[in-house]
Each structure stands twice: as C-alpha cells, then as structure tokens.
Amino acid sequence: MTITSRDDSSWPELHEAQRRVLLEVLIHGAQSRIELAAKVGLSRASLTRLARELVDAGLVLEGEVRANGARGRPREMLHLRPESAHFAGVKLTGDALYAVVTDLSATVVDRRELPLGSRDVGAVVDLIARVTGEMLAARARPAAIGVCLAGDVARRGDELVVERSAFLGWDAVPLTRLVAEATGLPSTVRNDVQALTGAEHWFGAGVGHRSLVVYGLGAGIGSGLVVRDDVVDGAHGRPGRVGHARMPREHPRGRICELGHDDCVHSFVTIPAIEHNAGVPAGEYGRAIEAARAGDERALAAFRSAAFALGIVIAEAVDAVDPEKVLVMGEGVDMMSLAPEELRHALADHLEQVDPTGVRIERPPFDFSHYARGAAVAAMRDLL
Ligand SMILES: [Zn+2]
Known part of the structure; x- marks a missing residue:
C-alpha cells in the first residue's frame, strides 16, 4: 500500500x-x-x-x-525528519491566548502571546484562526491544530466539546468543529493539564513510562493520568479532579474556594490561595515567595499548607493508580522547594501502606508555553 x-x-x-x-x-x-x-x-x-x-x-x-x-x-x-510537518498549539486562559508552532519532534519553532479582547466564542475562534494561520503560513506541511484550556472536554459522538470552562464562561461549545471550520485543518481540543500530560508522555519526563500522574498547578489545580500507555480521557470528560479533598482539621482555614470550602486542597494549593494565605495582594505571587524565603512566618505557613495539600492529592492518586512516576508542573510549584518536609508528612499520613520515599516525584522543566505545546502534541496524538 x-x-x-x-x-x-x-x-x-x-x-x-x-x-x-x-x-x-x-x-x-x-x-x-x-x-x-x-x-x-x-x-x-x-x-x-x-x-x-x-x-x-x-x-x-x-x-x-x-x-x-x-x-x-x-x-x-x-x-x-522533524522539519517535515508542523503543528499549531493554542492555550486559552480567561484573558489571553498563547500560541506555538512545533515541528514533528514537538520542538517549538515559533510562539506568540495575545490578549483575548473578548470571550465571545466566535471572536476567540476568529483569533485562533488568524494567529495560527499567520504562524503556519511559511511552514512546511501544516498538519493540525490543537487548543487547550482549563475545564472539561468531553466526547459527544465523534466530536470533542468544551463542556465547561469557568475562566472563559463557556458551556457546551463545539470548539473542535468551530476551529476546524475556521482553519480548514484537522483540529482537536483538550483540557490543559491533560494536554500537558500527553506531551510529557511522548516527549518529556514520561517517555518510556506506561503509567504517570501529572499535576498542573497555577490559577487552579488539574491532573492528568496515563494508564497503560494512554492518556485517560474519562467517560464524561472529567478525569483527574483532585482539588476539593479536605485538609486535616488542625490546619488553619484557607481561601474560600468556588464551592464555598475554606479547608479543601483548593483553599491552599493554587496561586490565588497562596497569595491570600500569605497576606500578599492578588497577582503578587512573587512577593509571597520572597517573603517565605526571607523567613516571614505567615508566608511560610501558606507554602507549608500548600505542600501538605499537594501531598494529599498525590497520595490519593498514587493509591488509586500506582504510577511509575508523578510529575508536578505549572507556574505555582514552589511549595515543593519551600516546604518539602510538609509534602513528605502528607504523603506519610495519607498513603496506604506505601513507603513515601519510594514514590517517584519529579518537577520537570516548565514554562507557560508548555501548555500550548501540549495542545500541539494533542493534535499530533490524534493524527497518529
Ligand atoms: Zn473546595
């Protein structure tokens, strides 16, 4: 043939x-x-x-x-031949679009960052089509486009649909089809942490591993699973939800989460929670890190609680999946270096008869463009 x-x-x-x-x-x-x-x-x-x-x-x-x-x-x-095909990847946040183009080896060869302007679905799709069109124009064999975002992405029939995205205020948006129609290229959509998971599995710290748990920490917390060499997509587009497990009672109260808890993982582990709990203004995460490094007790307590919260979710996943590796990624992973002993405490408290020192936890290199690259890899995974 x-x-x-x-x-x-x-x-x-x-x-x-x-x-x-x-x-x-x-x-x-x-x-x-x-x-x-x-x-x-x-x-x-x-x-x-x-x-x-x-x-x-x-x-x-x-x-x-x-x-x-x-x-x-x-x-x-x-x-x-990495240069033989190119893929566009887009990560959407509530107010910006991050786009990359990768070659067939998932190496980023171009990147852009733009404000969204509007969260209107049509306007965002037009922007995706314009930006990826410009970026792919001079590239050999533009093969496909992937988009990722925080939220639930589920399969409805043959189609991947954004079921819910809190940051964009979207509900039941057939984004795969809209992007494919606007660009004329095969398109796909993923939850952002699942996109990251697929990229690490093929091209990053997960290469050669058949089971992985990946966390993305930042404005929220998400997780992705690889089981038997495949990214778990869930029956309803909602795998890997980990954010609302409760902390032990002796912990102080944290930032109130979207479900009204002040004692769940979300209340401590996200960047907005750490800022709030450390007593720095919203958007000043860097100041929370500086204060903790300088020995500020309140800031340190915020990172200790964040590390404990992360330990709880890692322990749950390790008990459920028994993965070869756990990868912690994202722009808000500093609790791992600022409070490693709290992370170990939480693992020791919550793992069921597993020695915490035997759990392989890694922090692979990360910058925000990894999400957009993950979306490009998702497009590649769908073609291959
Ligand atoms: Zn909660």
Missing part, C-alpha cells in the same frame, strides 16, 4: 503499520530497521517496504550516521 498524499502540503494518510513505525521513531528516536521490525512485530521485508513509503512521504530518512559508539550497519538507521 502506498501513502496517499505525496505532496508537502498536508498530512498524509497513514495506515496502521506505517503509523506504528513512525511513532516508534518519533518517541524513541532513530533506530535500525532490525530494531524497528522487532518492536513493531513485522518481518524485515515488510519493514523495509514501510520505511521506503515513509521516506517517500518525507517523514523519515535513512541516515548514514549513527550516534557515537554504537555498533551495527549505519545505513539501516531510520531518522525522523
């Missing part, structure tokens, strides 16, 4: 075996045809034919050079 689209303007239609080979090289890097044939479960003759088809489509190339020190015949190595 040959690959349908041989031009450089759109993503080619790949059949299952072609996809599996491409995915191997995409996630695990250049490999010899012998290794690939074994991993994908194909004869060497079939693999040779598939490799040729992927080379013809421009997505991979047969390299002469193998990484230093390795044995084997270098001519058989199959490399990804």
Whole structure:
C-alpha cells in the first residue's frame, strides 16, 4: 500500500503499520530497521517496504550516521525528519491566548502571546484562526491544530466539546468543529493539564513510562493520568479532579474556594490561595515567595499548607493508580522547594501502606508555553 498524499502540503494518510513505525521513531528516536521490525512485530521485508513509503512521504530518512559508539550497519538507521510537518498549539486562559508552532519532534519553532479582547466564542475562534494561520503560513506541511484550556472536554459522538470552562464562561461549545471550520485543518481540543500530560508522555519526563500522574498547578489545580500507555480521557470528560479533598482539621482555614470550602486542597494549593494565605495582594505571587524565603512566618505557613495539600492529592492518586512516576508542573510549584518536609508528612499520613520515599516525584522543566505545546502534541496524538 502506498501513502496517499505525496505532496508537502498536508498530512498524509497513514495506515496502521506505517503509523506504528513512525511513532516508534518519533518517541524513541532513530533506530535500525532490525530494531524497528522487532518492536513493531513485522518481518524485515515488510519493514523495509514501510520505511521506503515513509521516506517517500518525507517523514523519515535513512541516515548514514549513527550516534557515537554504537555498533551495527549505519545505513539501516531510520531518522525522523522533524522539519517535515508542523503543528499549531493554542492555550486559552480567561484573558489571553498563547500560541506555538512545533515541528514533528514537538520542538517549538515559533510562539506568540495575545490578549483575548473578548470571550465571545466566535471572536476567540476568529483569533485562533488568524494567529495560527499567520504562524503556519511559511511552514512546511501544516498538519493540525490543537487548543487547550482549563475545564472539561468531553466526547459527544465523534466530536470533542468544551463542556465547561469557568475562566472563559463557556458551556457546551463545539470548539473542535468551530476551529476546524475556521482553519480548514484537522483540529482537536483538550483540557490543559491533560494536554500537558500527553506531551510529557511522548516527549518529556514520561517517555518510556506506561503509567504517570501529572499535576498542573497555577490559577487552579488539574491532573492528568496515563494508564497503560494512554492518556485517560474519562467517560464524561472529567478525569483527574483532585482539588476539593479536605485538609486535616488542625490546619488553619484557607481561601474560600468556588464551592464555598475554606479547608479543601483548593483553599491552599493554587496561586490565588497562596497569595491570600500569605497576606500578599492578588497577582503578587512573587512577593509571597520572597517573603517565605526571607523567613516571614505567615508566608511560610501558606507554602507549608500548600505542600501538605499537594501531598494529599498525590497520595490519593498514587493509591488509586500506582504510577511509575508523578510529575508536578505549572507556574505555582514552589511549595515543593519551600516546604518539602510538609509534602513528605502528607504523603506519610495519607498513603496506604506505601513507603513515601519510594514514590517517584519529579518537577520537570516548565514554562507557560508548555501548555500550548501540549495542545500541539494533542493534535499530533490524534493524527497518529
Ligand atoms: Zn473546595
């Protein structure tokens, strides 16, 4: 079978075996045809034919050079051609749009940040189409667009729909279809932390792991799960909700959450909660960090409570999923370095017969563009 689209303007239609080979090289890097044939479960003759088809489509190339020190015949190595396709990723907040373009290796090659202006669905879709259109115009093979946002994204029939987004005030918005219609490209939508989870699984700290728990901490708290090598999307678009577990009674009261609690994880772990509990003005998170580092007792207490709250949610997920790794990401993860002993206390208190020191918790590199990159990877995951 040959690959349908041989031009450089759109993503080619790949059949299952072609996809599996491409995915191997995409996630695990250049490999010899012998290794690939074994991993994908194909004869060497079939693999040779598939490799040729992927080379013809421009997505991979047969390299002469193998990484230093390795044995084997270098001519058989199959490399990804990252520059052969491009993906746009957009992260929406309540007031801004962050857009990136990545190549096929999920490397960000362009980024932009714009104020939303309006939260009206039509206006936001127009802005997404304009910005991604400009950014992809000069790029080889614009393949697909992904959008992510805080909120619930559920499958209705064949369609991914934004069920609810508190920051945007959206309800039941068929964003996938609207973006696809406005851009003419295959499109997808994700919850932002689930988008981040998919990107870490394929291209970040989760590569090679079949189970992960990922937290995104910032204006809110979200989590993503990878189980058996796939991102859990839930039956109703609501997996990984963790924010309203209650803190032990001896903790002070915190910021009142959207559900009216003053003693839940949300009351302590989010950036607005930390600002409030530390006694700094809203939007001055950096001052809370400075005060805690300078030994200010109230600020330190805010970060200790945040660390304890994080420990509770990590313990719940570890007990539920038993993951290989826990990744804590986002712009509000400073409780991990400011109050590590509180995090350990919470894990020790809440884990069921698990040694907290055996729980592998990592803090991968993060900046805010990781969410938009996650959306681009979501678009890639849907195609592959
Ligand atoms: Zn709550």
